[in-house]
Amino acid sequence: MILHRYLETVLSGKSLYCIAHNERFRMYPKTIKNVMKKLKKDRFLLLFFFLGFFLVAFVFVTLGDMFYRQIGDMQALINAAKDSTILTAIWISISAASVSALIAFIFGVPLAYILSRKDFAFKSVIEGIIDIPIMIPHVVAGIALYGIFMRSGIIGAPFGKIGIVFVDAFPGIVAAMLFMSLPYLVDTAREGFKTVDPRLENVSRSLGASQWTTFRRITFPLALPSIFNGCILCWARGVSEFSAVLIIAYFPKSAPVLIYDLFTMYGLTSSRPASILLVSICLVIFIILRASKHGEKR
């Protein structure tokens, strides 16, 4: 943010307050000479900015190129936006990711709290198990999930008796997304809880609050920014899941599966509009969520 404002100032030549080195200073880049002086002063930050900018450029150029190429064929994009198959696939991805993020929240927040507060035998083993989905190839995760969620699997069978089927069904997509994205929520929430001083909980209890009330009024609100961040990451990871979903639930087609199908069957020209639609919708949701998070900050 600091560098963003700095460069904004430098490039626009306008006068505005910049925050750098935790100090506020007013810039009057009236001449190129002044600008160069300022740049020389902040060589260290500039070096780091340009090194970091490489990664930003990598993402931006990759996606930007896709958008740029599509500009020449806007009709295809409009058609894609009207195509119910594509819209349904995107809706399936977004809704399944939302359900999986909700499940991860319900079960992940208590786990994150315990991991942040208590030391017990095999704690590091549990933390390792939670992080396994990050490490293993997604297709391997899909095969493992298929094993337990298929009709004769240890989870698939009992659920099948009450009419809930996972293979080639919406619950299967949710299960795959949940498996792949839960580490993001648990790890982020755990770090969030660690930042809440346990002595605040002690004081709250000495003031008559039960453990539950203390969690609700003190711990949870203070860890909420991290938990929220974890939910966003979890949701985003869910939307983008492809391999594991492909194996357990090829149908109903989620957006990544449909886009892959379009690419293998009809090539780049047919798959690109759907890709752009998915990225655009997710980006808008992502920005709204991030903005609401910042809005909550005091």
Add this chain to the structure above:
Amino acid sequence: MITIKNLQRKWKEFNLKDINLTIEKGEYFVILGPTAAGKTLLLELIAGFYVPDAGEIWIHGDNVTTVTPEDREVGFVYQDYALFPHFTVEENIGYGLKIKKIPKDKINKESQAMMDLLGITYLKNRYPATLSGGEKQKTAIGRALMLNPQILLLDEPLSALDARTKAGLQDELKKIHNESDITIIHVTHDQTEAMIMADRIGIMMKGEIVQTGTTLEIFNTPKNRMVADFVGTENVLEGHISKKIDGLAIVDIGSSEIFAISDLEIGSKVHAFIRPEDIIISKELQETSARNNLETKIKKIIHLGAVVRIELDNELVAFTTKQSAEELELNIDEHTYVSFKTTAVHIVRR
């Protein structure tokens, strides 16, 4: 009354060992000890934040050893105040009443009265991050007092404050204590603070309460060398009781003999403690009631503001006022006499 019986608790590598303590109702009790003595852990056990491994805690006749903190009616103030950062000063102070589901208008009224009492009304809408140390401390004390607890536990409450703010808050705490029948247990490592605040002091070291007593008892008659060192009894002499004359014990400290009052038998190996402020310095041998007069040389003179610290050749340390030092015109390497009364010497078995 708070009674602690054989309390034990292991905490990582640290052990709280067999604590026995009785604190009277309405007493201002200070637990004084160096860092990592287990003072905070003891306070947290009294508050109920942890369950002891063994032993019992009784509060006003009830065994509360396994009672949860919310049911103990014990106020707690931490060293760094532990204010809820997402609440304003007013919300912090009213938190306890809100938990008790007291009507909002009553909470507002009582919070206002508490803020008025502590002189922090102007801070009511401020968040803790914007407060100074003293303001935070007042807020934390106000929050703890809102529920009229029977007991207030203070964990190093003044250690992070500047001298002026500290003095103001010491008065404030004394006033609160005097105007109510609240029992206060105050933990500190600062012996001056302990002397100012305490009705009684408990010295805590390495997980044990090693001595309890009034301020004078603790500072004049430390139980052992460890306590003596900690409470600033800088003169610790080693020797043995060589004889007894007229009911007084003569302690042979190697280079000389000193008179002291002691019931210990002849031949006992002892430590003799003498507080630096009990030693009188003079340039010539004085005719005084003090039985102990030693000739020595001045090794070092250190000016500490109103007080001057004088280190002597015989390893004794004396304090004198700035004015006395100037009148005596003391110089380094100068021959001098030190004298102290038999009652100023505290003898303990080694």
